[in-house]
Amino acid sequence: MFEFTMTAEQLKLRDEARDFARSIPREYILDMDADKIKYPKEFLQEAGRRNLIGLRVPQEYGGRGLKWEDDIIALEEICVNGYIFGCTYGVTGDVVTEALVHFGTEEQKKKYLPPICKAEKFAAECLTEPRGGSDFFGSTTIATQDGDDFILNGQKRFIVGGEGCDYFLVYAKSNPEGGPTNSMTCFMVEREMGVKTEYLYGLMGCRGGGTARVVFENVRVPKENVIGTVNGAFPIFYQMMIPERFGTAAMTIGAARPALEIATDYSTKRKAFGKTINQFEGVSFKIAEAVTKLDSCRALMYATAKAVDSGADSALCRRLVSEGKKFVTEQCWDVANLSMQVMGGIGYTDVYPVEKILRDLRLSMIWVGSNEIMSLITQHEWYTERRKELKNLTKRVSEYDSVSAFAEDEKIYE
Ligand SMILES: Cc1cc2nc3c(=O)[nH]c(=O)nc-3n(C[C@H](O)[C@H](O)[C@H](O)COP(=O)(O)OP(=O)(O)OC[C@H]3O[C@@H](n4cnc5c(N)ncnc54)[C@H](O)[C@@H]3O)c2cc1C
DSSP states (O other), rough: OOOOGGGGHHHHHHHHHHHHHHHSOOOHHHHTTTOOSSOOOHHHHHHHHHHOTTTSSOOOGSOOOOHHHHHHHHHHHHGGOOHHHHHHIIIIIIIIHHHHHHHOHHHHHHHHHHHTTTTSEEEEEEEBBBSSSEEEEEEEEOOEETTTTEEEEEEEEEETTTTSEEEEEEEEEOOTTTOTTSSEEEEEEEGTTTTTOOOOOSSOOOSSSSEEEEEEEEEEGGGGESSSSSHHHHHHHHHHHHHIIHHHHHHHHHHHOOOOOOOOOHHOOOOOOTTTGGSSSSHHHHHHHHHHHHHHHHHHHHHHHHHTTTTTOOOHHHHHHHHHHHHHEEEEHHHHHHHHHHHHGGGTTTTTHHHHHHHHHHHGGGGOHHHHHHHHHHHHHHHHHHHHHHHTSSSSGGGGGGGTTTTTTTTTOO
C-alpha cells in the first residue's frame, strides 16, 4: 500500500474496507469456492449496510460521492478475500452505477441507484454473448421497438450475477443496419420483466459469483428504461471501459497481495539445507520481484486515477485504463505464480490458499475485454496521439540525434 500518498480520509476508507473484508468468515470464502453459495448476497448486503457500495455515486443517490483515487483503495482491500468478491462488488456498485450516473435520467437515477447502493438490489452487466465477447458490436441480441416498448430477444453468456441479480444493464442491437456508433441501445432491464437465467458454468476459479447464461425471450422493456438514447450505446460503452477495466486492475492487486504475504511468511519459516529459504537469493529475489511488480502496478493505478479524476482527455484515459488492465493483471498473475514457486509443493495444495488465488486470478486477463483487446486499444490510441504530436511538432524530434541522420538514401520506407 502507498500510505504516503493517502490523505487522512483515504486512510480511514482503507481501514473501513479492510475491516469489512476481515468481517467475512473464512467459511463463506470456502463455500463460494465450493459453489455452495451461488451469489454472495450476504457479503454485498454487509457492504451496503456499511455504505461501501457505490463509493463514487453522488451522495444524493445513496453513494459517497468519492473519486477514483479513493475507490481503488477500497477495491484493493475488498478483493483480498478473493477475486470474485471484487467482481460482484465492482459490477453492481462501480460498473452499472457508472452508466446510470453518467447517462441515466433523473427518474432512473432516483429509482435504481439508492437500492443498489444499499444492496437491497443487485445489478449485472450483460455484454458478452455465446457468439463472442471481443467483437462487441457484432451483438445478436436484438431490441425491436413495439409502440412505447422494446422487445428483447437473445442470450448473454458468462454474466457475473446472472444468478442472483435484480437488474441487468443490457446492450442490444436496435438498428441492425447501422454501424458501431448507431446500432446499439443500452437498457436497464429488471428480472421481473421476464429475464431468465441458466446457471451453467463450471468455473476454474472465481466461483460463487452467479456467473450465468442470461436469456431474453420476448422480454418487454419500456422505453423509460433506455439508458442514454436509442441507438446511442456507443458513448456508454466507451465510458464503461473505465470502471470495467480500471476497477478490475485495482481489484487484481488486492487479490494477488495475499499470495505474496503468505509466501513471504512461509519463506521465513521453512528450512532447507539448514537455513530458512529466504536466505537463498533464488527465493528472496522472487519475493523482491513480486514486491516490485505490485508496487509498480499501484503506481500506474494511482497515476491513472489522477488522470481520470482530473477529467483528462478521454482518449488518453482509454489508453491508460487499457494498458493498466493488461499490465496489472499480467504482473499480478506473475506475483501469484512466483509466490507458488516459493512455497514449493505445498503451494500447489489446498493447505494454503495460493492455488485458489492463482485459479481466481487467471480470469483477470480474460474478462472485461481480453488483454489482447487491451493492446488493440492501447496501440490505436497511442498511434493517434503520436500523429497529433508530429502534426503539432511540440517536442524534440529525436530521430535526428544520430551521426548519419540525414543519410536520405538510407531512409527509404517503401
Ligand atoms: C468468469 C467470467 C465472468 C465474466 N463476466 C462477464 C460479465 O459479467 N459480463 C459480460 O458481459 N461478460 C463477462 N465475461 C465475458 C468476458 O468478458 C469475455 O469472455 C471476454 O471479453 C472474451 O470474449 P470471448 O470469451 O467471447 O472470447 P472471444 O471474443 O471469442 O476471443 C477469443 C480469443 O481471441 C482473441 N481475440 C479476439 N479478437 C481479437 C482481436 N481483434 N485481436 C487479437 N485477439 C483477438 C481474444 O483475446 C481471445 O484470446 C465473463 C467471462 C468469464 C469467464
